[in-house]
Amino acid sequence: MKKFENVEYDTLLVSFKEILKRNKLKFTSQREVILKTLYSNNEHFTPEGLHFLIKEKYPKLNVGIATVYRTLNLLEESDVATSISFGTQGKKFELGNKPHHDHMICKNCGEIIEFEDKAIERRQQQIARERGFKLTGHLMQLYGICGICQKQIKK
Amino acid sequence: MKKFENVEYDTLLVSFKEILKRNKLKFTSQREVILKTLYSNNEHFTPEGLHFLIKEKYPKLNVGIATVYRTLNLLEESDVATSISFGTQGKKFELGNKPHHDHMICKNCGEIIEFEDKAIERRQQQIARERGFKLTGHLMQLYGICGICQKQIKK
DNA sequence: GTCAGTGCAAAAGTTTTGCATACAG
């Protein structure tokens, strides 16, 4: 069996390069590092968070925050990444090709369980279609108390 | 028979006053106007949008943007209003006196469409149960491009 | 009268932009 991870990143990289070429844009080390960092940490990054991590990991490149913003916007415009809005401020970005998952979060201990449900996804598509929307993504978080905490909370 | 969907404005006002009294806060004309404007326009407001409308409608009051922010944050903290973030463009607020619903957000123009779907809600309950979670709430936002923007983007 | 609320302006925090230089193609 092939190494799934590398194949996926290579594919991602190739299609990113194709998009760049198609638009007469250049493939720079900054853009590579931003894509790679987004890929290897499957988190949702704020621009500053991503910038901080990159500065820590590749100090020699000295990537500026403006480049991070410009590249994230580029990635989003070309549908390589998507952004969602969390909490108070700012966007968080994630790669659009990641296998989709949602989160169930325990309000007591913070435990996060990932899940994925085809039935809900299908229903979301249908809801969007009914309202003339072209769906590009979603955020779904379920809040509750996990099994362990339910037992402990017998107060 | 009392309608469940929309709490009357008077009821809303009374409960807002109660909250203020309970917290030793004062009922001011600015706060009243902000609540009333949120109520009478069935929209989701950005702070500036709300501020603009209020300045237009009640120019004599000369409500400052800081007061709008402060009041919106107060309304949110006391669960009278809720907010939705949508990226760089900031938050949008709505009163929390509506029955539960989720949001579909246009990533291009920020338009927000409300929807509610029993099938998804049921499925969420089931997913939680399967994983030993006691569900207490959820957040679901669908992102996409609204019909109007889809047409405009065909350049 | 007391003290929270307000407008204003300044500050703080984010994101974008202008410009000279660096560098991919």
Add this chain to the structure above:
DNA sequence: CTGTATGCAAAACTTTTGCACTGAC
């Protein structure tokens, strides 16, 4: 070589805060 990309800093925005004055209770 030719432009695009970049870093830096300034600018543009959005939201919060400090302060003296106003006004609700």
